[in-house]
Amino acid sequence: MPPDKPYEASLVGVYGSFGLAMALRIIPLPPDWFALNPDWIALLLIYWTLAAPDRVGVITAWVVGLSADALTGRLLGQHALAYAVMAYLNLRVRDPLLIFPVPLQCLWVLLVLLLGQLLVLWTERIEIADSVMRLIYWLPALTGALAWPLVLWVMPSVMRPESEP
């Protein structure tokens, strides 16, 4: 679970972890496995909006989304739009979410990831949208939700506790 008290998230930690997530997003897996690769960038975005809301907000999500668009060869703005909406939703429900048990958080992550994929599909060019409209398109949201406990387990080591004023 993300720490209840705001930890001090260093800039290096935030952007370094986003860089790592981008590397994981394009990792050379066989095509069948790659279709299941969760959107690590979105997962980290959810994590950081919960753990460091003053550092990672809607605008940061938007910029990260633009990079994700360039990374995955989408039109500029597809992931940006999705990530901005996802960050907004997370910031709105942050307080109840922090005290949710992990399975409930997974459910929320699943919903947010599905919404993000829907937004990316919505802004997709029609000839591509036609070809991806299959059930397997939505599976990365499911694997992403299953990977959420892993994110919770790995990520706090990136942060250092806030120095008491």
Add this chain to the structure above:
Amino acid sequence: MRAQTSNKPLFATGSTLHFKLALCFCASLLLLAIENRGVMTAQRLPFTAMIAPIRQVVSVPTRLFHQLAGLGSSQTELMSENQRLKEEALILRGRQLKFEALEQENIRLRGLLDSTFKVGDQVLIAEPLAINVYPHENLIVVNKGSRYGIEVGQAVVDGNGVVGQVLRVSANSADVVMITDPSHAIPVQVNRNGLRTIAMGTGQTDRLELPYLSGNADIQPGDLLVTSGLGGVFPAGYPVARVVASPPEAAASRAYSAAPIARLDRNRELLVVRSDSTPLPRIPVSNDPIASKPLTNAAR
């Protein structure tokens, strides 16, 4: 709206959050509209520059693995491979001799007919990076970009046949969309009888579809499909695919399918065809440009 005021700075709450979302939403839609109309392409540059190192770093382990595998191969393997390559080079050189004579003859005949003809496209060797770009899309990223003169729309082939065309270019890399991408179509003709049609990608790297054929079209399994040169992207005459099977009689859509000849999923080197190669003179001059290529030196 006041729900999350507990432990957050004042400016991130309430209506400011709404405002930021609205701002990002509108900016995204604006960017999408701009790019969809192709008005301006420069806005991608800072982001492609930012992600270029990530793409490079991700492909390093696979490249290292291939290099280590090369180190581990035994001397006998290397010697037999060397022998095989020498034989192959000999055969290719033999064909090349004949090709040059034919080319000169072709140029002379075209000169008589008063038409120009482009023979011998310039090519550039590029290596694909070992990364995936996006699921459900058949894209390869190659390690050369606009700095080497690669431009959007240039054809990409490998030693066997057509691979695809350049989709996007940055300074040091280029995205190549393969002929099997679901959104790609390539104008082809049957080598046997010149029948022209269009081969559509299916998303699977081993299958193309030929949906625009009439019921009585003269096409049969085993036919070689070559680029027809229509459309102006792919130069004419490169092999694309081989027709594999006729559709079942009962099927509603009588679409033939074809298997690409290029090894789309496992090639290590690609050739980018420079379509801006200047046409050769109609009446050949004494020292022809083909013979001055370094290939003839390497023959010895």
